[in-house]
Amino acid sequence: MPSTRASSTSWSSGSDQTSASAPPIVLDDVSLRFVSYRDKQYSFKRAALDLLLRRDGTPPAAEFWALRHINLRIESGERVGIIGHNGAGKSTLLRLIARIYPPTEGSVMIRGTVAPLIEMGAGFNPELSGADNILLNGALLGVSRRAMKARLAEIWEFTELGEFADLPLKYYSSGMYMRLAFAVATSVDPEILLIDESLGVGDEAFKSRAKERIRRLLDRSRVVVIVSHDLNALRELCTRGIRLERGRVVADGPIGPLIDQYLADAHRTAG
Template structure:
Protein backbone atom coordinates (compact mmCIF):
# COMPACT_ATOMS: atom_id res chain seq x y z
CA UNK A 1 0.00 0.00 0.00
CA UNK A 2 1.05 3.61 -0.57
CA UNK A 3 2.48 5.68 2.25
CA UNK A 4 0.21 8.58 3.23
CA UNK A 5 2.43 10.12 5.94
CA UNK A 6 6.17 9.53 6.30
CA UNK A 7 7.85 10.94 9.42
CA UNK A 8 11.61 10.45 9.08
CA UNK A 9 13.98 11.15 12.00
CA UNK A 10 12.09 14.29 13.03
CA UNK A 11 13.45 16.40 15.88
CA UNK A 12 12.13 19.77 16.99
CA UNK A 13 14.04 22.33 19.07
CA UNK A 14 12.61 25.37 20.79
CA UNK A 15 14.75 28.14 22.24
CA UNK A 16 13.68 29.29 25.69
CA UNK A 17 14.98 32.81 26.24
CA UNK A 18 15.93 34.12 29.67
CA UNK A 19 13.34 36.80 30.31
CA UNK A 20 13.87 37.64 33.96
CA UNK A 21 15.61 40.90 34.78
CA UNK A 22 19.26 40.47 35.64
CA UNK A 23 21.47 42.50 37.92
CA UNK A 24 24.64 44.08 36.55
CA UNK A 25 26.66 41.34 38.29
CA UNK A 26 24.55 38.59 36.64
CA UNK A 27 24.92 40.21 33.21
CA UNK A 28 28.70 40.38 33.65
CA UNK A 29 28.87 36.74 34.77
CA UNK A 30 26.71 35.61 31.83
CA UNK A 31 28.63 37.67 29.28
CA UNK A 32 29.49 35.45 26.33
CA UNK A 33 26.79 32.90 27.23
CA UNK A 34 23.71 32.28 25.12
CA UNK A 35 20.65 34.24 26.31
CA UNK A 36 18.55 31.10 25.85
CA UNK A 37 18.35 27.38 26.60
CA UNK A 38 17.62 24.76 23.95
CA UNK A 39 14.60 22.55 24.58
CA UNK A 40 14.16 19.53 22.32
CA UNK A 41 10.45 18.69 22.21
CA UNK A 42 10.95 15.82 19.73
CA UNK A 43 13.91 13.49 19.30
CA UNK A 44 14.37 11.38 16.16
CA UNK A 45 10.70 10.50 15.56
CA UNK A 46 10.28 7.96 12.77
CA UNK A 47 7.17 6.10 11.57
CA UNK A 48 5.00 5.67 8.48
CA UNK A 49 1.24 5.72 8.04
CA UNK A 50 -0.21 3.91 5.04
CA UNK A 51 -3.22 5.17 3.10
CA UNK A 52 -6.49 4.33 4.82
CA UNK A 53 -4.90 3.72 8.22
CA UNK A 54 -6.06 5.30 11.48
CA UNK A 55 -3.26 6.06 13.93
CA UNK A 56 -3.63 7.23 17.52
CA UNK A 57 -0.95 9.28 19.28
CA UNK A 58 -0.70 8.50 23.00
CA UNK A 59 1.50 9.97 25.71
CA UNK A 60 1.51 11.91 28.93
CA UNK A 61 1.19 15.69 28.98
CA UNK A 62 4.37 17.26 27.66
CA UNK A 63 5.43 14.17 25.72
CA UNK A 64 5.46 16.00 22.36
CA UNK A 65 2.13 14.84 20.92
CA UNK A 66 0.84 18.24 19.83
CA UNK A 67 4.26 19.32 18.54
CA UNK A 68 4.40 16.19 16.41
CA UNK A 69 0.98 16.88 14.88
CA UNK A 70 2.01 20.47 14.14
CA UNK A 71 5.10 19.21 12.31
CA UNK A 72 2.98 16.74 10.33
CA UNK A 73 0.47 19.49 9.50
CA UNK A 74 3.16 21.91 8.33
CA UNK A 75 2.45 24.46 11.07
CA UNK A 76 5.93 23.87 12.50
CA UNK A 77 9.04 22.96 10.55
CA UNK A 78 11.21 20.20 12.03
CA UNK A 79 14.64 21.30 13.21
CA UNK A 80 15.96 18.00 11.88
CA UNK A 81 14.44 15.29 9.70
CA UNK A 82 11.50 15.55 7.31
CA UNK A 83 7.77 14.93 6.98
CA UNK A 84 6.07 13.83 3.75
CA UNK A 85 2.28 13.92 3.33
CA UNK A 86 0.59 12.51 0.25
CA UNK A 87 -2.60 14.34 -0.76
CA UNK A 88 -4.62 17.09 0.88
CA UNK A 89 -4.38 17.42 4.66
CA UNK A 90 -6.90 19.08 7.00
CA UNK A 91 -5.99 19.69 10.63
CA UNK A 92 -7.98 20.53 13.75
CA UNK A 93 -5.38 21.41 16.34
CA UNK A 94 -5.36 24.17 18.97
CA UNK A 95 -8.71 25.58 19.97
CA UNK A 96 -9.52 28.50 17.68
CA UNK A 97 -6.43 28.01 15.50
CA UNK A 98 -6.97 29.54 12.08
CA UNK A 99 -10.03 31.54 13.10
CA UNK A 100 -10.15 35.33 12.88
CA UNK A 101 -11.99 36.47 16.04
CA UNK A 102 -13.34 39.69 14.52
CA UNK A 103 -14.96 37.83 11.62
CA UNK A 104 -18.29 36.02 11.73
CA UNK A 105 -18.65 32.27 11.70
CA UNK A 106 -19.82 32.58 8.08
CA UNK A 107 -16.72 34.50 7.00
CA UNK A 108 -14.44 32.12 8.90
CA UNK A 109 -15.93 29.14 7.07
CA UNK A 110 -15.04 30.71 3.72
CA UNK A 111 -11.60 31.76 4.96
CA UNK A 112 -10.65 28.39 6.44
CA UNK A 113 -12.09 26.34 3.59
CA UNK A 114 -10.22 28.47 1.04
CA UNK A 115 -6.96 27.92 2.94
CA UNK A 116 -7.66 24.19 2.67
CA UNK A 117 -8.01 24.47 -1.09
CA UNK A 118 -11.73 24.93 -1.76
CA UNK A 119 -13.00 27.50 -4.25
CA UNK A 120 -15.76 29.93 -3.29
CA UNK A 121 -18.24 27.92 -5.39
CA UNK A 122 -17.28 24.73 -3.57
CA UNK A 123 -17.77 26.42 -0.21
CA UNK A 124 -21.14 27.76 -1.40
CA UNK A 125 -22.19 24.21 -2.21
CA UNK A 126 -21.07 22.79 1.15
CA UNK A 127 -21.92 25.76 3.36
CA UNK A 128 -25.30 24.55 4.64
CA UNK A 129 -23.88 21.11 5.47
CA UNK A 130 -20.98 22.65 7.39
CA UNK A 131 -23.29 24.89 9.43
CA UNK A 132 -25.74 22.06 10.11
CA UNK A 133 -22.97 19.71 11.24
CA UNK A 134 -21.62 22.41 13.57
CA UNK A 135 -25.14 23.09 14.90
CA UNK A 136 -24.50 26.83 14.70
CA UNK A 137 -27.39 28.02 12.51
CA UNK A 138 -28.45 30.70 15.02
CA UNK A 139 -24.93 32.01 15.58
CA UNK A 140 -23.28 31.76 12.17
CA UNK A 141 -23.33 35.53 11.58
CA UNK A 142 -21.95 36.37 15.04
CA UNK A 143 -18.28 37.22 15.49
CA UNK A 144 -16.47 34.07 16.60
CA UNK A 145 -14.79 35.94 19.46
CA UNK A 146 -18.12 35.49 21.24
CA UNK A 147 -18.19 31.72 20.64
CA UNK A 148 -17.72 29.26 23.48
CA UNK A 149 -14.90 26.71 23.31
CA UNK A 150 -17.43 24.06 22.30
CA UNK A 151 -18.71 26.23 19.44
CA UNK A 152 -15.14 26.75 18.21
CA UNK A 153 -14.56 23.00 18.14
CA UNK A 154 -17.82 22.29 16.34
CA UNK A 155 -17.09 24.84 13.64
CA UNK A 156 -13.47 23.78 13.20
CA UNK A 157 -14.32 20.08 12.90
CA UNK A 158 -17.23 20.77 10.54
CA UNK A 159 -14.97 22.68 8.15
CA UNK A 160 -12.14 20.14 8.36
CA UNK A 161 -14.29 17.12 7.52
CA UNK A 162 -16.26 18.84 4.77
CA UNK A 163 -13.26 19.74 2.62
CA UNK A 164 -12.86 16.01 1.88
CA UNK A 165 -9.20 15.71 2.93
CA UNK A 166 -7.06 12.69 2.14
CA UNK A 167 -5.45 13.00 5.58
CA UNK A 168 -7.31 14.23 8.68
CA UNK A 169 -5.24 15.31 11.69
CA UNK A 170 -7.05 15.96 14.98
CA UNK A 171 -5.57 17.02 18.32
CA UNK A 172 -7.35 16.37 21.60
CA UNK A 173 -9.54 19.45 21.16
CA UNK A 174 -12.48 17.10 20.59
CA UNK A 175 -12.49 16.53 24.34
CA UNK A 176 -13.92 20.04 24.66
CA UNK A 177 -17.15 19.15 22.87
CA UNK A 178 -20.20 17.65 24.56
CA UNK A 179 -20.90 13.92 24.41
CA UNK A 180 -23.47 14.20 21.62
CA UNK A 181 -21.05 16.10 19.40
CA UNK A 182 -18.22 13.69 20.21
CA UNK A 183 -20.43 10.81 19.06
CA UNK A 184 -21.21 12.75 15.90
CA UNK A 185 -17.49 13.30 15.26
CA UNK A 186 -16.69 9.63 15.82
CA UNK A 187 -19.44 8.65 13.38
CA UNK A 188 -17.93 10.96 10.75
CA UNK A 189 -14.45 9.57 11.46
CA UNK A 190 -15.80 6.06 10.84
CA UNK A 191 -17.27 7.28 7.53
CA UNK A 192 -13.80 8.53 6.64
CA UNK A 193 -12.39 5.12 7.49
CA UNK A 194 -14.95 3.43 5.26
CA UNK A 195 -13.90 5.79 2.45
CA UNK A 196 -10.26 4.73 2.91
CA UNK A 197 -8.99 8.05 4.24
CA UNK A 198 -6.02 8.42 6.57
CA UNK A 199 -6.52 9.71 10.12
CA UNK A 200 -4.09 10.71 12.87
CA UNK A 201 -5.34 11.93 16.21
CA UNK A 202 -4.15 12.66 19.71
CA UNK A 203 -6.24 11.42 22.61
CA UNK A 204 -5.93 10.48 26.27
CA UNK A 205 -8.66 7.88 25.77
CA UNK A 206 -7.18 4.42 25.43
CA UNK A 207 -10.70 3.13 24.81
CA UNK A 208 -11.11 5.40 21.79
CA UNK A 209 -7.82 4.12 20.40
CA UNK A 210 -8.98 0.54 20.96
CA UNK A 211 -12.28 1.21 19.17
CA UNK A 212 -11.15 2.97 16.02
CA UNK A 213 -7.36 2.79 15.58
CA UNK A 214 -5.35 0.28 13.59
CA UNK A 215 -2.13 1.24 15.35
CA UNK A 216 -0.86 3.80 17.84
CA UNK A 217 2.35 5.71 18.50
CA UNK A 218 3.32 6.07 22.17
CA UNK A 219 5.52 9.06 23.00
CA UNK A 220 7.46 9.85 26.16
CA UNK A 221 9.66 12.91 26.64
CA UNK A 222 9.70 13.55 22.91
CA UNK A 223 10.79 10.05 21.93
CA UNK A 224 8.93 7.10 20.43
CA UNK A 225 8.44 4.28 22.92
CA UNK A 226 6.58 2.08 20.47
CA UNK A 227 4.65 2.03 17.22
CA UNK A 228 2.39 -0.99 17.49
CA UNK A 229 -1.09 -2.43 16.93
CA UNK A 230 -3.66 -0.63 19.07
CA UNK A 231 -3.93 -3.24 21.85
CA UNK A 232 -0.18 -3.59 22.25
CA UNK A 233 0.35 0.19 22.22
CA UNK A 234 -2.35 0.71 24.85
CA UNK A 235 -0.64 -1.85 27.10
CA UNK A 236 2.66 0.03 26.73
CA UNK A 237 0.89 3.33 27.43
CA UNK A 238 -0.63 1.97 30.64
CA UNK A 239 2.81 0.75 31.74
CA UNK A 240 4.12 4.27 31.14
CA UNK A 241 1.41 5.84 33.29
CA UNK A 242 2.35 3.82 36.37
CA UNK A 243 6.11 4.42 36.14
Protein backbone atom coordinates in the same frame (compact mmCIF):
# COMPACT_ATOMS: atom_id res chain seq x y z
CA MET B 1 -4.80 13.19 -9.51
CA PRO B 2 -3.95 15.72 -12.20
CA SER B 3 -0.27 15.71 -12.90
CA THR B 4 0.18 19.26 -14.05
CA ARG B 5 2.91 19.83 -11.53
CA ALA B 6 6.35 20.38 -12.95
CA SER B 7 8.44 17.35 -12.38
CA SER B 8 11.67 18.43 -13.98
CA THR B 9 13.26 20.08 -10.96
CA SER B 10 16.11 18.06 -9.66
CA TRP B 11 15.29 18.10 -5.98
CA SER B 12 11.68 17.09 -6.30
CA SER B 13 12.18 14.35 -8.81
CA GLY B 14 12.35 11.82 -6.02
CA SER B 15 8.90 12.72 -4.86
CA ASP B 16 7.48 12.57 -8.32
CA GLN B 17 7.93 8.88 -8.55
CA THR B 18 4.92 8.71 -6.30
CA SER B 19 2.92 5.82 -7.31
CA ALA B 20 -0.09 4.97 -5.24
CA SER B 21 2.21 2.83 -3.16
CA ALA B 22 4.39 5.61 -1.80
CA PRO B 23 3.62 6.12 1.86
CA PRO B 24 1.80 9.41 2.55
CA ILE B 25 3.94 10.25 5.59
CA VAL B 26 7.65 9.59 5.85
CA LEU B 27 9.80 10.99 8.63
CA ASP B 28 13.46 10.42 8.15
CA ASP B 29 15.65 10.79 11.23
CA VAL B 30 13.76 13.86 12.37
CA SER B 31 14.77 15.92 15.37
CA LEU B 32 13.23 19.12 16.57
CA ARG B 33 14.87 21.54 18.94
CA PHE B 34 13.12 24.33 20.75
CA VAL B 35 15.22 27.22 21.85
CA SER B 36 13.68 29.52 24.40
CA TYR B 37 15.39 32.83 24.47
CA ARG B 38 15.67 34.69 27.69
CA ASP B 39 13.61 37.38 26.13
CA LYS B 40 12.08 36.64 22.79
CA GLN B 41 12.45 40.17 21.64
CA TYR B 42 16.10 40.16 20.88
CA SER B 43 16.44 43.86 20.15
CA PHE B 44 18.50 45.86 17.72
CA LYS B 45 20.39 47.37 20.64
CA ARG B 46 21.40 43.93 21.81
CA ALA B 47 22.34 42.79 18.34
CA ALA B 48 24.42 45.89 17.78
CA LEU B 49 26.14 45.55 21.15
CA ASP B 50 26.84 41.89 20.55
CA LEU B 51 28.39 42.78 17.26
CA LEU B 52 30.48 45.61 18.69
CA LEU B 53 31.69 43.72 21.73
CA ARG B 54 32.24 40.59 19.69
CA ARG B 55 30.04 38.55 21.93
CA ASP B 56 28.63 35.43 20.39
CA GLY B 57 25.08 36.63 20.51
CA THR B 58 22.97 36.09 23.56
CA PRO B 59 23.36 32.57 24.77
CA PRO B 60 19.97 30.94 24.62
CA ALA B 61 18.53 30.34 28.05
CA ALA B 62 17.41 26.83 27.37
CA GLU B 63 17.67 24.31 24.63
CA PHE B 64 15.27 21.47 24.49
CA TRP B 65 14.99 18.60 22.07
CA ALA B 66 11.27 17.98 21.72
CA LEU B 67 11.78 15.18 19.21
CA ARG B 68 14.82 13.01 18.75
CA HIS B 69 15.70 10.82 15.76
CA ILE B 70 12.19 9.92 14.73
CA ASN B 71 11.89 7.48 11.86
CA LEU B 72 8.37 6.87 10.76
CA ARG B 73 6.55 5.57 7.74
CA ILE B 74 2.81 5.72 7.74
CA GLU B 75 1.13 3.87 4.93
CA SER B 76 -2.12 4.57 3.19
CA GLY B 77 -5.08 3.22 5.11
CA GLU B 78 -3.41 3.27 8.48
CA ARG B 79 -4.94 4.90 11.51
CA VAL B 80 -2.28 5.77 13.98
CA GLY B 81 -2.79 6.65 17.61
CA ILE B 82 0.05 8.41 19.40
CA ILE B 83 0.30 7.87 23.13
CA GLY B 84 2.68 9.02 25.79
CA HIS B 85 2.89 11.15 28.90
CA ASN B 86 2.48 14.89 28.94
CA GLY B 87 5.44 16.54 27.33
CA ALA B 88 6.53 13.42 25.48
CA GLY B 89 6.30 15.31 22.19
CA LYS B 90 2.97 14.01 20.88
CA SER B 91 1.51 17.33 19.87
CA THR B 92 4.83 18.52 18.56
CA LEU B 93 5.00 15.50 16.30
CA LEU B 94 1.52 16.24 15.02
CA ARG B 95 2.44 19.86 14.34
CA LEU B 96 5.51 18.69 12.51
CA ILE B 97 3.43 16.49 10.25
CA ALA B 98 1.08 19.44 9.73
CA ARG B 99 4.12 21.47 8.57
CA ILE B 100 3.66 24.04 11.31
CA TYR B 101 7.06 23.32 12.79
CA PRO B 102 10.01 22.71 10.50
CA PRO B 103 12.36 19.94 11.64
CA THR B 104 15.73 21.02 12.99
CA GLU B 105 17.33 17.95 11.49
CA GLY B 106 16.14 15.28 9.12
CA SER B 107 13.38 15.51 6.58
CA VAL B 108 9.65 15.17 6.56
CA MET B 109 7.78 14.11 3.50
CA ILE B 110 4.05 14.53 3.23
CA ARG B 111 2.02 13.44 0.23
CA GLY B 112 -1.56 14.56 0.05
CA THR B 113 -3.84 17.21 1.45
CA VAL B 114 -3.57 17.65 5.19
CA ALA B 115 -6.40 18.66 7.50
CA PRO B 116 -5.03 19.53 10.91
CA LEU B 117 -7.69 19.48 13.62
CA ILE B 118 -5.14 20.69 16.09
CA GLU B 119 -6.95 23.60 17.54
CA MET B 120 -10.54 24.42 16.81
CA GLY B 121 -11.27 27.62 14.96
CA ALA B 122 -7.85 28.24 13.49
CA GLY B 123 -8.12 31.46 11.54
CA PHE B 124 -11.53 32.49 12.74
CA ASN B 125 -11.95 36.23 12.64
CA PRO B 126 -14.34 37.53 15.32
CA GLU B 127 -15.26 40.57 13.22
CA LEU B 128 -16.61 38.51 10.35
CA SER B 129 -19.95 36.80 10.13
CA GLY B 130 -20.27 33.09 10.68
CA ALA B 131 -20.76 32.46 6.96
CA ASP B 132 -17.67 34.46 5.98
CA ASN B 133 -15.64 32.63 8.57
CA ILE B 134 -16.68 29.31 7.12
CA LEU B 135 -15.43 30.38 3.71
CA LEU B 136 -12.15 31.72 5.09
CA ASN B 137 -11.55 28.61 7.14
CA GLY B 138 -12.35 26.42 4.19
CA ALA B 139 -9.76 28.30 2.13
CA LEU B 140 -7.16 27.67 4.80
CA LEU B 141 -7.98 23.99 4.73
CA GLY B 142 -7.65 23.98 0.97
CA VAL B 143 -11.29 24.05 -0.07
CA SER B 144 -12.24 26.55 -2.73
CA ARG B 145 -14.83 29.22 -2.10
CA ARG B 146 -17.31 27.61 -4.42
CA ALA B 147 -16.91 24.15 -2.96
CA MET B 148 -17.27 25.57 0.53
CA LYS B 149 -20.41 27.48 -0.43
CA ALA B 150 -21.90 24.20 -1.55
CA ARG B 151 -21.38 22.87 1.95
CA LEU B 152 -22.79 25.86 3.80
CA ALA B 153 -26.28 24.43 4.05
CA GLU B 154 -25.03 21.17 5.46
CA ILE B 155 -22.88 22.97 8.04
CA TRP B 156 -25.77 25.15 9.20
CA GLU B 157 -27.98 22.14 9.44
CA PHE B 158 -25.49 20.25 11.53
CA THR B 159 -24.71 23.12 13.88
CA GLU B 160 -28.30 24.39 14.05
CA LEU B 161 -26.87 27.89 13.92
CA GLY B 162 -28.37 28.89 10.57
CA GLU B 163 -30.24 31.86 12.03
CA PHE B 164 -26.95 33.40 13.19
CA ALA B 165 -25.21 33.05 9.83
CA ASP B 166 -24.88 36.78 9.32
CA LEU B 167 -23.96 37.63 12.90
CA PRO B 168 -20.32 38.54 13.54
CA LEU B 169 -18.54 35.76 15.32
CA LYS B 170 -17.75 37.87 18.36
CA TYR B 171 -21.40 37.71 19.39
CA TYR B 172 -21.45 33.91 19.38
CA SER B 173 -21.39 32.13 22.72
CA SER B 174 -18.36 29.96 23.28
CA GLY B 175 -20.49 26.87 22.78
CA MET B 176 -21.78 28.13 19.46
CA TYR B 177 -18.24 29.06 18.47
CA MET B 178 -16.98 25.57 19.22
CA ARG B 179 -19.81 23.95 17.35
CA LEU B 180 -19.17 26.03 14.27
CA ALA B 181 -15.42 25.42 14.42
CA PHE B 182 -15.98 21.71 14.75
CA ALA B 183 -18.43 21.57 11.87
CA VAL B 184 -16.11 23.47 9.55
CA ALA B 185 -13.07 21.45 10.48
CA THR B 186 -14.89 18.21 9.92
CA SER B 187 -16.53 19.20 6.65
CA VAL B 188 -13.35 18.82 4.59
CA ASP B 189 -12.21 15.76 2.68
CA PRO B 190 -8.57 15.35 3.57
CA GLU B 191 -6.19 12.64 2.55
CA ILE B 192 -4.25 13.01 5.77
CA LEU B 193 -6.23 13.79 8.89
CA LEU B 194 -4.50 14.95 12.07
CA ILE B 195 -6.51 15.10 15.27
CA ASP B 196 -5.26 16.46 18.56
CA GLU B 197 -7.42 15.65 21.55
CA SER B 198 -10.49 17.32 20.15
CA LEU B 199 -12.92 14.48 20.05
CA GLY B 200 -15.38 15.77 22.62
CA VAL B 201 -17.17 19.06 22.17
CA GLY B 202 -20.36 20.65 23.40
CA ASP B 203 -23.36 19.29 25.24
CA GLU B 204 -24.43 15.66 25.34
CA ALA B 205 -26.82 15.77 22.40
CA PHE B 206 -24.19 17.43 20.29
CA LYS B 207 -21.51 15.06 21.47
CA SER B 208 -23.13 11.98 20.07
CA ARG B 209 -23.71 13.66 16.73
CA ALA B 210 -20.13 14.92 16.80
CA LYS B 211 -18.86 11.38 17.33
CA GLU B 212 -20.84 10.19 14.38
CA ARG B 213 -19.45 13.01 12.25
CA ILE B 214 -15.89 12.27 13.28
CA ARG B 215 -16.38 8.64 12.38
CA ARG B 216 -17.55 9.57 8.92
CA LEU B 217 -14.59 11.92 8.54
CA LEU B 218 -12.22 9.14 9.52
CA ASP B 219 -13.80 6.92 6.90
CA ARG B 220 -13.25 9.54 4.25
CA SER B 221 -9.58 10.08 5.10
CA ARG B 222 -6.80 7.94 3.75
CA VAL B 223 -4.49 8.35 6.71
CA VAL B 224 -5.41 9.34 10.24
CA VAL B 225 -3.08 10.31 13.05
CA ILE B 226 -4.67 10.91 16.46
CA VAL B 227 -3.13 12.21 19.65
CA SER B 228 -5.23 11.57 22.70
CA HIS B 229 -5.18 10.55 26.33
CA ASP B 230 -8.44 8.75 25.83
CA LEU B 231 -6.99 5.27 25.45
CA ASN B 232 -10.36 3.61 24.97
CA ALA B 233 -11.17 5.87 22.05
CA LEU B 234 -7.79 5.14 20.51
CA ARG B 235 -8.21 1.41 20.95
CA GLU B 236 -11.52 1.68 19.17
CA LEU B 237 -10.47 3.98 16.32
CA CYS B 238 -6.88 3.11 15.52
CA THR B 239 -5.05 0.21 13.98
CA ARG B 240 -1.54 1.13 14.91
CA GLY B 241 -0.03 2.75 17.95
CA ILE B 242 3.11 4.76 18.49
CA ARG B 243 4.40 5.45 21.95
CA LEU B 244 6.57 8.47 22.58
CA GLU B 245 8.77 9.09 25.57
CA ARG B 246 10.86 12.21 25.88
CA GLY B 247 10.79 12.82 22.18
CA ARG B 248 11.73 9.31 21.13
CA VAL B 249 9.66 6.51 19.70
CA VAL B 250 9.86 3.71 22.26
CA ALA B 251 7.23 1.41 20.83
CA ASP B 252 5.44 1.03 17.54
CA GLY B 253 2.95 -1.68 16.67
CA PRO B 254 -0.67 -2.83 16.78
CA ILE B 255 -2.63 -0.54 19.06
CA GLY B 256 -4.10 -3.13 21.47
CA PRO B 257 -0.91 -4.67 22.89
CA LEU B 258 0.78 -1.28 22.86
CA ILE B 259 -1.85 0.24 25.11
CA ASP B 260 -1.81 -2.79 27.42
CA GLN B 261 1.91 -2.44 27.80
CA TYR B 262 1.58 1.30 28.36
CA LEU B 263 -0.99 0.75 31.11
CA ALA B 264 1.13 -1.96 32.71
CA ASP B 265 4.13 0.34 32.78
CA ALA B 266 2.04 3.15 34.21
CA HIS B 267 0.85 0.86 37.01
CA ARG B 268 4.32 -0.32 37.77
CA THR B 269 5.70 3.19 38.13
CA ALA B 270 2.67 4.21 40.18
CA GLY B 271 2.86 1.23 42.46
